Amino acid sequence: MQDHVDRALESDAPLTTAVHQRDVAHEAAEARGWDEAAVSGRTVTINRPREELYAFWRDFRNLPRFMENIEAVTVSDDRRSHWVVKAPGGATVEWDAIITQDEPGRLLAWESDENADIKNSGLIEFRDAPPGRGSEVSATLVYDPPGGDIGKLIAKLFQREPKVQSRHDLRRFKQLMETGEISTSEAPDAAPRA
Amino acid sequence: MRALTWHGKHDVRMDTVPDPKIVNPRDAIIRITSTAICGSDLHLYDSYIPTMHKGDILGHEFMGEVVETGPGSTLRKGQRVVVPFVIACGQCFHCGKQQFSACDNSNPAEKADMSEIAYGYSASGLFGYSHMTGGYAGGQAEYVRVPYSDVGPIVIPDGLEDDKVLFLSDILPTGWMAAENCDIEPGDTVAVWGCGPVGLFAIQSALLMGAHRVIAIDHYPRRLELAKSMGAEIINYHDVKVREALMEMTGGIGPDACIDAVGMESHGFSVDNVIDAVKATTKLGTDRPHVLREVLLACRKGGRVSIPGVYGGVGDKIPIGALMQKGLQVKTGQTHVQKYLRPLLDMIAEDEIDTTFLISHRLPLEQAPEGYKMFKEEQNEVTKVVLKPDWSPGAASN
Numbered sequence: 358m359q360d361h362v363d364r365a366l367e368s369d370a371p372l373t374t375a376v377h378q379r380d381v382a383h384e385a386a387e388a389r390g391w392d393e394a395a396v397s398g399r400t401v402t403i404n405r406p407r408e409e410l411y412a413f414w415r416d417f418r419n420l421p422r423f424m425e426n427i428e429a430v431t432v433s434d435d436r437r438s439h440w441v442v443k444a445p446g447g448a449t450v451e452w453d454a455i456i457t458q459d460e461p462g463r464l465l466a467w468e469s470d471e472n473a474d475i476k477n478s479g480l481i482e483f484r485d486a487p488p489g490r491g492s493e494v495s496a497t498l499v500y501d502p503p504g505g506d507i508g509k510l511i512a513k514l515f516q517r518e519p520k521v522q523s524r525h526d527l528r529r530f531k532q533l534m535e536t537g538e539i540s541t542s543e544a545p546d547a548a549p550r551a
Numbered sequence: 552m553r554a555l556t557w558h559g560k561h562d563v564r565m566d567t568v569p570d571p572k573i574v575n576p577r578d579a580i581i582r583i584t585s586t587a588i589c590g591s592d593l594h595l596y597d598s599y600i601p602t603m604h605k606g607d608i609l610g611h612e613f614m615g616e617v618v619e620t621g622p623g624s625t626l627r628k629g630q631r632v633v634v635p636f637v638i639a640c641g642q643c644f645h646c647g648k649q650q651f652s653a654c655d656n657s658n659p660a661e662k663a664d665m666s667e668i669a670y671g672y673s674a675s676g677l678f679g680y681s682h683m684t685g686g687y688a689g690g691q692a693e694y695v696r697v698p699y700s701d702v703g704p705i706v707i708p709d710g711l712e713d714d715k716v717l718f719l720s721d722i723l724p725t726g727w728m729a730a731e732n733c734d735i736e737p738g739d740t741v742a743v744w745g746c747g748p749v750g751l752f753a754i755q756s757a758l759l760m761g762a763h764r765v766i767a768i769d770h771y772p773r774r775l776e777l778a779k780s781m782g783a784e785i786i787n788y789h790d791v792k793v794r795e796a797l798m799e800m801t802g803g804i805g806p807d808a809c810i811d812a813v814g815m816e817s818h819g820f821s822v823d824n825v826i827d828a829v830k831a832t833t834k835l836g837t838d839r840p841h842v843l844r845e846v847l848l849a850c851r852k853g854g855r856v857s858i859p860g861v862y863g864g865v866g867d868k869i870p871i872g873a874l875m876q877k878g879l880q881v882k883t884g885q886t887h888v889q890k891y892l893r894p895l896l897d898m899i900a901e902d903e904i905d906t907t908f909l910i911s912h913r914l915p916l917e918q919a920p921e922g923y924k925m926f927k928e929e930q931n932e933v934t935k936v937v938l939k940p941d942w943s944p945g946a947a948s949n
Contacts, residue, residue: 528660542686
């Protein structure tokens with residue numbers, strides 16, 4: 358297993374694109390002392406300077422504006438925030454997140470504290486894109502999947518599987534940063550349609 | 552409000568639906584004064600496009616009067632505007648390069664997954680053209696919500712009536728870009744497959760861009776007649792073998808540039824086309840690229856291929872060897888409408904381009920379902936149907 362991960366690291370590509378994702382997840386779990394972990398990552402290019410993108414993200418109260426499943430984030434102090442997140446079946450899960458790394462304009466990492474309903478950690482990196490193209494933003498999420506595979510399956514049925522969710526969230530982040538609004542074809546009070 | 556809605560194969564209906572509202576700051580609401588049925592609407596009518604939902608409002612060629620604006624819109628109430636069928640944010644990398652139909656942002660986040668799987672990346676949102684392209688309500692209705700209204704719509708001076716400018720929304724720029732994609736040089740012969748609205752406008756555009764000759768290919772006599780009246784030579788593929796004819800008519804060289812203005816639902820009874828049709832109707836799933844195959848074989852060595860015709864899936868038996876061995880260049884894509892609006896509007900205003908010849912039928916919006924049926928079943932006579940929401944039922948003219 359170690360072998361698969363080491364070999365993937367020889368390519369100049371992030372581990373989230375490795376063929377053997379189970380091994381990547383296993384290593385991520387081991388590094389955190391968890392039983393299990395799920396890893397998802399995604400990069401998007403945003404036509405804005407990275408300092409501006411970092412600043413928007415650094416204020417966690419902004420996250421519910423583009424993260425669909427986050428109900429609210431309250432900031433307790435410079436490092437600690439409280440997250441309330443929608444879960445399948447109308448439930449919510451909550452945790453306190455603590456910033457573990459903070460390099461302005463470059464990178465931000467956080468981790469849930471020990472009382473979290475779902476243990477999770479996030480890393481967001483901001484790099485310059487090629488000249489004139491803004492910034493590349495990479496988000497990596499590692500979480501302890503609720504109820505193992507079955508929990509993940511249920512979550513997927515509800516479209517809240519973190520990989521799908523973070524893909525949508527990053528698209529919305531890009532829309533908000535580039536255009537000032539989030540594209541939608543739904544009327545605000547429209548009844549959901551099949 | 553009243554709107555034309557999709558309910559399934561060959562089933563479109565006039566329904567009463569909620570009026571659209573301003574949702575985002577840059578939105579505007581337009582009261583539709585004219586809207587047309589597009590050839591590509593027939594792909595929806597024939598159920599070739601996935602991710603349609605019952606009740607979806609169709610229509611992507613429309614114009615009207617601004618009746619409401621969000622705080623970020625640059626439009627003013629009362630202005631007459633033509634709205635591009637391509638929705639574009641104006642601020643992403645692609646919009647910056649005037650590749651408006653590749654806009655990164657206008658397709659909503661939750662709608663973009665399917666095109667990302669099918670095409671590798673989602674293209675822009677479009678009006679009234681399935682949920683894969685955004686699920687935006689279309690303009691075959693009394694009102695429509697126009698997102699990013701500071702980027703797309705072009706204001707029309709009062710002197711120019713609707714019928715002269717309506718086709719700026721799609722088919723005129725689409726025909727123009729199809730010809731532009733041919734990189735026409737003096738002496739060029741351009742062959743155009745399909746004399747529907749886009750094909751006819753591509754013929755007109757190619758001649759304006761200095762093509763020496765244009766050869767038009769179709770089987771509907773009325774459409775070939777229109778092509779001829781615009782200055783094209785014609786081939787009726789029911790009577791003449793297209794590739795042999797093109798070779799003979801070009802001194803054994805082949806056309807310098809070829810335009811596939813047909814796309815995924817080509818007619819004809821060649822073997823490949825019948826097999827493709829069977830696969831498509833049994834959902835074994837491929838487009839019917841008969842025309843594209845013929846184009847690649849007919850085009851001269853080092854020639855240019857332009858594909859405005861709509862394809863949506865994967866194609867079988869594409870003569871990839873002809874493409875490579877002859878060194879053909881291919882340009883295609885949904886039209887970057889916003890890029891062409893101003894110059895084409897100026898040419899219309901100066902009578903250098905006329906688009907009204909195309910309109911064969913004008914109907915009240917209430918008769919839109921009949922319009923679809925006519926356009927589908929009588930393609931010889933029905934070249935373009937324009938719908939007028941203001942007209943009362945029975946007020947049709949042609």
